[in-house]
Structures are given as C-alpha cells and as structure tokens.
Amino acid sequence: MAMGLPHAVVVPYPAQGHVISLMELSHCLVDSGFRVTFVNTEHIHSRIVAALSEKQTLFSDDMMRLVAVPDGLPPGDDSHSDLGRLTEAILRVMPGHLEELIRKTNESAGDGPKITCVIADQTMAWAMEVARKMGLRAATYWPAPAAALVPMLDIPKLIEDGAIDSEGCPKKERFQLAPCMPAMSTAHLVWNLCGDGPDGETRRMLYRYVLNNNRATKSAELIICNTFSEVELPVLTYAPFIHPVGPLRTGRRAGQPVGHLWSEDKECLAWLDGQPAASVVYVAFGSFTVVGQRQFQELALGLELSGRPFLWVVRPDLLTDGSVTPYPAGFCERVAGRGKMVGWAPQHRVLAHPAVACFFSHCGWNSTMEGVTNGLPFLCWPYFADQHINRDYICDAWRTGLGVSPDAEGVISKEEIKGKLEALLGDEGIKERATQLKEAARKNVEAGGTSCENFRKFVEAMKG
Helix, strand or coil: CCCCCCEEEEECCCCHHHHHHHHHHHHHHHHCCCEEEEEEEHHHHHHHHHHCCCCCCCCCCCCEEEEEECCCCCCCCCCCCCHHHHHHHHHHHHHHHHHHHHHHHHHHCCCCCCCCEEEEEHHHCHHHHHHHHCCCEEEEEECCCHHHHHHHHCHHHHHHCCCECCCCCECCCEECCCCCCCCEEHHHCHHHCCCCCCCCHHHHHHHHHHHHHHHHHCCCCEEEECCCHHHHHHHHHHCCCEEECCCCCCCCCCCCCCCCCCCCCCHHHHHHHCCCCCCEEEEECCCCCCECHHHHHHHHHHHHHHCCCEEEECCCCCECCCCCCCCCCCHHHHHECCEEEECCCCHHHHHCCCCEEEEEECCCHHHHHHHHHCCCCEEECCCCCCHHHHHHHHHHHCCCEEECCCCCCCCCCHHHHHHHHHHHHCCHHHHHHHHHHHHHHHHHHCCCCHHHHHHHHHHHHHHC
C-alpha cells in the first residue's frame, strides 16, 4: 500500500443506528481513497460478526478493518441497553484503549499508511481530545437530525432562556431556540430520556457527559451531519457550522458489512418480487423499540384489518417482557400469502423495492433518510430520542406522512392503524411531496450538490 495514503480511525457510539450510519460514512471514505480502521466495542463487534452471512466478509478489502476494544462493562453483562451505565463505562475506559490502538497501529505500520485522522460520532467526541493529544486531524459526525444536535451544543442558551436549569432539569415543557427553528420538548433532550431514577444520578451523569462532549467538540475541525439542506434549512441556517453531507446511501455495497446486529432475512426480497407495485406496507421499528403484548396484538390485528400486503420486521426482543411473540390466535393463517414476518430485513433494499407503498416506522433518522431517499410516505410511531423530532418533521414540516395516536389507555388501536393507513395511502398530496423530497435528496448527493460539495471539502480537510 502506498505511503501517504490517508488512514482514518472511525469511532461510532455502540448502538445500531449509530454503527450503521458511521459504517456507511466509512465506505464513502474508502471510495475517496482512505484506509479505515473502524472501532467498535467488543460487544457490538461480536454481534456484527455473528450477523454476517456466509457471503459477506468482515473486511470490505484491505482498505477497511473492523477492530474491537472493551467498553468498560464486565463480560456477559446485560447492561448494554442501559445508556447510563454504558455511557459512564465508555468514558472511563475507551479513551485509553483508543490511544493505545492508534499508537500500536502506527508502530506496526512500518512504511505503510499510519493513522492520520480521527472521525468520531459526536456522542463520542472525547475522541477529539485523543486526536489532539496525538497530533491527528479530527472531525465529528452526527448521525441524527441537526435539530437534535443544536440544542445539545447550545446548552447555555437553553439555560439563559429558562428552558432548563444549570443541572439540565426541565423548567419549561417546550422551547424554541430561534423563531425559524422547530419547537422541541425538554423531555426529549438526551439526558432526560433515561428516567430520573431514585436520586437522578443517571440524568446528571448523562448531562455531564454531554457538557464534556461539547467541550471536546470544539477541538474538531469540522462537524458533519447526515442531513441535507431542504429538510432542515431553518436549523442549518441557525447553525451554519454544521455541514450537511447526506443522505448517505446506507448498505449499497454488495457483500460488505453495513453494521447490522441481526442476520438479515433476504427471502423477503423474493416475496416482494411477487407483490403488485406500490402495494406493500413495510413495518419496522428499529433496534430499540419494545412493545407490550396487548400493543403487539393490536398492531398485528391492525395490519390484518388494513387488507393490504405487509412486510413486518418482528425482532426476537420486540416484546417488553422478553416472551415469545404472541401473535393473535389464527393470525398467521389468516394473513398467509399477503403478510410476511421476518426477524430482520435488508431495509435499504426493501425500501427501494417497487412493491413498497409506504413505511410504518419508528422514525429513526437512518430510516427517515432511507424513506426520503426512496420517495415513500410514512406512518409515524416514534419511540425514543430524536424520533419525536423526526415525526414532527415528517408530519408537520415536510407533510410526507401521518402519525398514529394512542387511545385513553396509551394503546395504538387496530382501528387507528387501519384508518391511518387508509388516509395515508389515499392522500395524493403526501405522495407528491414525498416524490419532491426524493428528488431534492438526489440532487444534493450528485456532483455539484451541496451535500456532495460538503463531503468533498471534509475529505480534503481530513487528508490535510
């Protein structure tokens, strides 16, 4: 390998949506002439390896390698979904491991390409301090909407405006950083998402973590984001230091890992081939959403009542109590032929399939950008974090989807699901606006587009 080749260390936060997005960024870097060392935690790394099919390889080629470092939790610990414990452990041990990895990689490189830059998930911005210490170029990448990043970086203004107190506790239910910006809920600020606990320590720890990340982010040469100007123009105007480079084209490289933590059921693609054009409701709620048994049954019955073909991703751990998925009696027999349930799907290929009519989604940002890229209407059911912001974008700002509303007991009923699907798929205005957004997304990533130019400038900066 030639000397002088740029070599990036890429550090995602250890969660499915972050890993997928940073992996796609890494493939784009490889396309731009970089070698990439992709640093997962041992827990995430083992799940990615286990999920790869026989036809996939762990390495795309000698231009990318996947490595693993400890996350600070004991082996076999079941707390990897506890964001408070995980985040605290990460900060305690991962900076040292990252520094050691970079040092050992460069010592063993010989005349080959030594590591030249660090590109980290903004939620892992402590890596900027490692990069600065070791004299490397550095940038942060935000895999969610810019609207979710700006409030975190603008905590002093939130305090000044009386939205939160100096410890991050909500003082107002909603806030708006500027007249052009979307209104947001203080309950959806990341440190307020995990429950206060008996003494509020988890919230305080996450708030301190965000403050530390903000300080570390100041060392970054660039902040790039998987978004594009047409979908977040007010936010990007308010925060011009965030450079949109999206929508990144997740998983388009055949045979190469995209970072999935579950094995994909590719048979669903053949099933889609047998369905009429624009007929199928694709139902997927990401890697984090869980539901109770009653809600699961209402969801199943709502899809049945719709009378439409559907492809439903039912993760093994979708139920809150961890039980085997309890389909309603006779459900599978009644929907046989027009309904297909899978454990995990190759979503990027499903959403691009001509048989898919709409996306019933949790509104994770990766899913949102993939749906937008394919011009699909959304039925929105947010669960966590920025998903509520994304729902507001889809339903209120872009008007390319509808939301489902819970009943008095907090359950989304089968009648609500059936009715909203009918309304969504009968609305020609929604379809037309979705098509317009698809076209805007395409123009941004093609040569001369804003996102394409921003990515080119980012690449040049990291090459130094």
